[in-house]
Amino acid sequence: MARALIRYHIGSPSSIKFWLDPWVRNKPFCHQFDDTAIGHFGSNKPALIRDFQEESSWVFPVSNHMSSQEIRNRISEIHILSSDFITWDGLLRCKIATVWNSIRHKSPHVPWFDTVWNSLSIYKCSFTLWTALKERLLTRDRMLRFRMQTQPGCLLCNNMESIQHIFTGCPYFDLICRACPVPFARDWPSWQNGNFFSPTIDKRKQIIGSLFLAVAVHLVWKERNLRLHNPGSSNGTLYVIKNIFFMVREKLFSCDRFRKWVHRDPSFLCLIY
Numbered sequence: 001m002a003r004a005l006i007r008y009h010i011g012s013p014s015s016i017k018f019w020l021d022p023w024v025r026n027k028p029f030c031h032q033f034d035d036t037a038i039g040h041f042g043s044n045k046p047a048l049i050r051d052f053q054e055e056s057s058w059v060f061p062v063s064n065h066m067s068s069q070e071i072r073n074r075i076s077e078i079h080i081l082s083s084d085f086i087t088w089d090g091l092l093r094c095k096i097a098t099v100w101n102s103i104r105h106k107s108p109h110v111p112w113f114d115t116v117w118n119s120l121s122i123y124k125c126s127f128t129l130w131t132a133l134k135e136r137l138l139t140r141d142r143m144l145r146f147r148m149q150t151q152p153g154c155l156l157c158n159n160m161e162s163i164q165h166i167f168t169g170c171p172y173f174d175l176i177c178r179a180c181p182v183p184f185a186r187d188w189p190s191w192q193n194g195n196f197f198s199p200t201i202d203k204r205k206q207i208i209g210s211l212f213l214a215v216a217v218h219l220v221w222k223e224r225n226l227r228l229h230n231p232g233s234s235n236g237t238l239y240v241i242k243n244i245f246f247m248v249r250e251k252l253f254s255c256d257r258f259r260k261w262v263h264r265d266p267s268f269l270c271l272i273y
């Protein structure tokens with residue numbers, strides 16, 4: 001898919017590899033012809049295009065072998081420019097994002113997209129939040145549906161464990177949410193609809209709140225797994241809250257964007273201390 005969008009423009013003298021680069025028909029000549037063609041063309045595999053150029057004209061060996069004639073035909077119409085360059089979908093300079101956007105299938109964003117993935121995201125935490133919102137974390141209700149051997153009780157409070165319970169009903173997660181400086185919705189339909197924060201809250205604070213939310217979801221899920229796989233081990237909510245603030249501070253202080261916010265309005269620091 002990508003190769004079809006890459007186009008080689010040949011300059012003089014050209015540093016592009018004659019046999020090895022896909023400069024004609026998006027395929028290297030060494031894949032278009034077998035190795036004997038290289039010999040018939042009086043060339044070698046690492047040869048450069050400049051070996052067949054003189055000023056801005058093509059200079060080809062006189063061989064009348066069929067493969068040599070075919071190669072000459074495929075090249076003769078290629079116009080030689082002043083220098084080499086390669087374009088992606090007609091663009092001379094492009095970012096990896098441009099490449100990705102031009103080959104991927106685009107769908108509308110889910111309502112919670114910006115809360116999960118934004119410039120202040122910690123990817124491992126966003127990944128857990130994303131998996132939670134897709135209802136794909138392996139909670140005990142799902143384990144039982146898959147006929148796995150387990151108890152139905154929440155490892156954090158002993159009620160029935162489900163994704164909705166852990167993140168919008170469990171008293172353990174509830175206590176942690178209360179420590180978050182930016183209040184967010186506590187019901188599952190609001191999470192699914194992306195309505196985590198009151199629209200009256202400053203947008204920048206909502207982004208910081210999203211970070212707290214993602215870190216809280218990640219660390220609570222980690223705590224739940226600790227209790228599942230290491231019976232007898234557990235940490236209280238204060239320990240988790242301390243770690244949430246630690247991770248949030250570490251992330252925010254590494255972001256220029258946050259430092260600019262603090263520079264303009266030092267009260268942002270109050271959110272994380």
Ligand SMILES: [Zn+2]
Pocket residue numbers: 154155156157158159165166169170171172
């Ligand atoms: Zn619970």
